[in-house]
Amino acid sequence: MAITASMVKELRESTGAGMMDAKKALTETDGDMEAAVDWLRTKGLAKAAKKSGRTAAEGLVAVATEGGKGVAVEVNSETDFVGKNSDFQSMVSKIATAAIAVNTVEELKATSVDGKTIEQTVTDAIAIIGENMSVRRMATLNASNVVSYVHNSVAPGMGSIGVLVGFDGDNETFARQVAMHIAAANPAALGEADLDPAMVEKEKSVQMDIARESGKPEAVIEKMIVGRMAKFLAESTLLGQAFVVNPDLTVEKAAEEAGIKITGFVRLEVGEGIEVEKEDFAAEVAKLKG
Incomplete structure (x- = not known):
């Protein structure tokens, strides 16, 4: 039996298998869709595809x-x-x-x-x-x-x-x-030159808003921002951070003393930036009930 593109598409959509795997499954089963699904399952391919929607964090x-x-x-x-x-x-x-x-x-x-x-x-x-x-x-x-x-x-x-x-x-x-x-x-x-400019500007904007809440004059606020941003830049960059082994030195200064750059x-x-959807037990039971 001739295996058509539409057959491969249908099998892929129902199992989530790759295109070549779907085509091979249909070829091996002479175009029998149900048998092709079973073939994929026996090879572990449909099972893997079915699980691909679950969050791996x-x-x-x-x-x-x-x-x-x-x-x-x-x-x-x-x-x-x-x-x-x-x-x-x-x-x-x-x-x-x-x-x-x-x-x-x-x-x-x-x-x-x-x-x-x-x-x-x-x-x-x-x-x-x-x-x-x-x-x-x-x-x-x-x-x-x-x-x-x-x-x-x-x-x-x-x-x-x-x-x-x-x-x-x-x-x-x-x-x-x-x-x-x-x-x-x-x-x-x-270092400071490697920081995302958008992140720096956002922090500066936040600090400006915080400073203005104090009600101090703009001239004073500007000086406050200079100090706060200097602290932010130091804490955000590796070279500017206080070295955990010797907090009296920045990482950059400690590296100089160690003879390296x-x-x-x-x-x-692991899992950084992945949003994991959480459900309580009652919600899971309700979902199972349909």
């Missing part, structure tokens, strides 16, 4: 370095229990290692590991483990030297927060201390 961030390049990758799951699963950890480790050779998530998903693309590897893991998963994002860092740090590590090179620090010089121990600082302090940018950083935290 847990998981792991993994880091890897090679020479002057570092990469951090976030692989999400629905629950934190999966992050403790050795099979999931093994998969995430392989994904991070493969990420060293690419620059985007799209390239990473298309990369082959153990004879399968990473995208297919994740799909297979969904079918086996039974939770939605995704390779959400990756970030790379190129520098003369790169060190990594993982916070709340559950296995080598992976945990809840992954940090990379690029630096010039020869003091890896200090650079790793800076990576730990970044994990804790979460700076918005390296921090040139860049990456910080990824």
